[in-house]
Amino acid sequence: MISCSNILVKVGDKTLIEDINCDIARGDYLCIVGPNGSGKSTFLKTLFALQPVSGGKISIDGQMLSHYSQKKLAQLISYVPQTGGSHLSFNVEEFVRMARYSYHHIFSEWQSQDQDAVENALTITDSQPFRFRKMSTLSGGECQRVMIAAALAQDTPVLMLDEPTAFLDPHHQVAVHQLIRKLNQQLHKTIIEVTHDINHAAQHSKHVLALLDGKCLWHGPAEQFLDAERLQQLYQQAFVFAKHPHHDRLIAVADES
Numbered sequence: 001m002i003s004c005s006n007i008l009v010k011v012g013d014k015t016l017i018e019d020i021n022c023d024i025a026r027g028d029y030l031c032i033v034g035p036n037g038s039g040k041s042t043f044l045k046t047l048f049a050l051q052p053v054s055g056g057k058i059s060i061d062g063q064m065l066s067h068y069s070q071k072k073l074a075q076l077i078s079y080v081p082q083t084g085g086s087h088l089s090f091n092v093e094e095f096v097r098m099a100r101y102s103y104h105h106i107f108s109e110w111q112s113q114d115q116d117a118v119e120n121a122l123t124i125t126d127s128q129p130f131r132f133r134k135m136s137t138l139s140g141g142e143c144q145r146v147m148i149a150a151a152l153a154q155d156t157p158v159l160m161l162d163e164p165t166a167f168l169d170p171h172h173q174v175a176v177h178q179l180i181r182k183l184n185q186q187l188h189k190t191i192i193e194v195t196h197d198i199n200h201a202a203q204h205s206k207h208v209l210a211l212l213d214g215k216c217l218w219h220g221p222a223e224q225f226l227d228a229e230r231l232q233q234l235y236q237q238a239f240v241f242a243k244h245p246h247h248d249r250l251i252a253v254a255d256e257s
């Protein structure tokens with residue numbers, strides 16, 4: 001569905017992304033991992049043209065990304081940024097309603113399916129209790145849930161999330177992970193998620209793309225990702241491994257000894 005070849009991103013003299021080749025199939029759940037500053041967010045943003053590329057090709061469904069209108073892209077891809085929203089003076093409901101803009105033109109009326117999408121998104125992300133609060137008054141975790149709600153209300157086949165659980169407590173982390181899995185497994189949405197949670201990536205995604213210094217260190221099936229040498233090379237950090245008590249897959253813990 002999404003195909004990237006030889007992606008290069010330069011800002012001035014600095015190369016942020018180099019020579020990334022990656023195909024993402026419809027219905028895939030890809031986690032992008034790697035150390036701080038390795039280019040994960042930059043690469044994610046190239047996939048929907050928020051970050052211009054200096055070289056290489058990105059196509060979606062066989063059509064060059066540069067040929068998509070902004071509105072068409074908004075019907076195809078929703079994006080949950082790492083941070084943001086907390087400076088906005090809109091209230092939560094107003095913000096989530098805006099996610100429906102790509103289904104409207106200047107004279108079109110708000111439809112019942114628009115309201116249903118907004119209500120569903122607020123409910124599913126546990127954001128109903130603060131729907132009338134200003135975005136600027138929300139906590140980091142509440143704001144993150146509203147950003148996810150807006151992406152859900154946008155109702156696109158592809159969902160791109162940049163560390164969607166970074167500010168969430170354990171209960172809401174699990175809830176968001178379960179929601180993402182449901183969107184992928186039951187609604188067949190294509191998920192691309194940047195995460196530092198390597199166990200979540202290994203256990204719950206389908207493929208992992210590991211970036212190091214703006215390049216692809218490894219891209220493969222999620223169940224093969226957790227490997228001592230690979231993690232050492234990726235994070236300059238030793239890990240210890242154990243089997244998850246509920247299933248056979250490995251979990252990795254950074255070795256602090």
Ligand SMILES: Nc1ncnc2c1ncn2[C@@H]1O[C@H](COP(=O)(O)OP(=O)(O)OP(=O)(O)O)[C@@H](O)[C@H]1O
Pocket residue numbers: 011014016034035036037038039040041042043
């Ligand atoms: N516009 C820019 N100008 C110069 N450097 C930039 C620019 N945008 C990003 N960078 C740098 O590019 C590198 C990659 O940034 P990016 O945000 O993609 O990393 P990341 O892997 O998502 O990091 P983190 O895990 O810390 O969120 C970083 O060193 C960052 O400082």
